[in-house]
Amino acid sequence: MSSPPPSPSPAKWFKALRRTRLGEPCLKIYPLECVDLLRRARVAFQVGRTLKEGFRLAQLEAVVQMLEEHECDFVDALGRDLHKPKFETVVSELILVKNEALYANNNLKKWMQPQYVERNLSTTLDECLMVSEPLGVVFIMGNWCSPVQTCLVPLVGAIAAGNCAILSPSECTAHTAELLHRLIPFYLDNECFHVILAAANDLPEVVELKFDHVFFTGNRKEGSKIALAAACTLTPVTLILGGKNPCYVDQHCDIATAAQRIAWARFHNAGQSLAAPDYILCHADIQARLVQALKCCLNQFYGSDPRESRSYGRMVNLEIFNRTRSMLWRSGKVAVGGQVIEAEKYIAPTILTEVVESDPIMQQDVFGPVVPVLTVNNMDEAIVFINKQEKPLCVYAFSKNNEVISRLMSETSSGSFCSNDSVLQSLMVALPFGGVGASGMGSYHGRYSFDTFSHRKSCLLRGTRFECVTYLRYPPYEDRNLSLMSWACTLSQKSQGWCQIL
Structure with missing residues (x-):
């Protein structure tokens, strides 16, 4: 067995014990412990522990078993962290992960099989x-x-693809x-899979230890730091980053249904979501009706006082609370909601009007229960507005007109697109989910998670026949040989590569 890698200099390592943040429990990690975990995982991988299909299936089944046997513990933990209702925890966290694991379990044999590609004349007797x-x-x-979800869904893909993994849940x-x-x-297997507890500021230094792939979900600022740290060791990364997700509401749509689906997506988990609509663009003549419909939905969802509702969450900490409150108070006009209680980290579901592009709420990512409603004169103006911004993680469009939907989908660029609903495209196991441009790189879910954590190795299994043809490529180079190869390339252009002679 090879000796452990040398420990990085102490100056680059974080302190062993972290101070408590805003009254929350300390999260701590020790440098040598992390180095040791990586070494153990590396050894386990090198001896082929994860390669067998049976091992992968057993680990996937164990993930499902863990979620089923400890559902109450997860409900309690998320209730403590986010005041998250049991319904939201089970549906948007636990069931989603179980679906991913079961889908991978059912399809793993097919995913692991080699994929054969088309042969040409020179590889007729070979395997490609x-x-x-x-x-x-x-x-x-x-x-x-x-x-x-953001820890275990990628982990399912990593397990299915046959990797070892180290997880770092958010502090x-x-x-x-x-x-x-x-x-x-x-x-899960104690040599292949580990969890570390680390502060966000220390994650780039952990990345520098050199992994084979880094998967990060979070905001752009932290994602940039992770990408820079990974670049130092040429480590490939998948980044799922937040952004300003626009939601266009056409004048020809079912406003009541649109309001319900937008309100559910925006205020689910107290607005703390990467995929929720960040702002609404609608025609001026329907703004009042849309705002009123959203207000009715909020009353239907959470009652006259959302603070008393068992279906409404809280901000994760005072830092996020203060940031969201500051944006709320310095942007537009409150049409609905606006109440805040610092001691409870509570911000009421809030709808803003009279918002302008330069307002803070339009300049920063929103991870809170606040949605601004802006007006446009027509769809062309909405498309121009969306395309002026950085490419978002998601674009949403509500309309009964298929041409409107088609134009929004084809004339804007985003990680994903959904018409007449919100967020669902980011949860589907059969669709890849990821960003583009400033909203990230790479994707995951289902087969796409498997591919993200795999290297698709090209293999040509050749025999020694046809040397009577392939000899043309060898020196000494003759004009006659070049003419024959050029002729073969001409045929290749007409027959899609069938007559390649090399």
């Missing part, structure tokens, strides 16, 4: 195929918005992070 091989030891960093959701830290060793 792609083999999916695991990358090695991967590092997965979750996000506090959906702390179970902001300390109870959920500690629960994952406690449970995973009881269910």
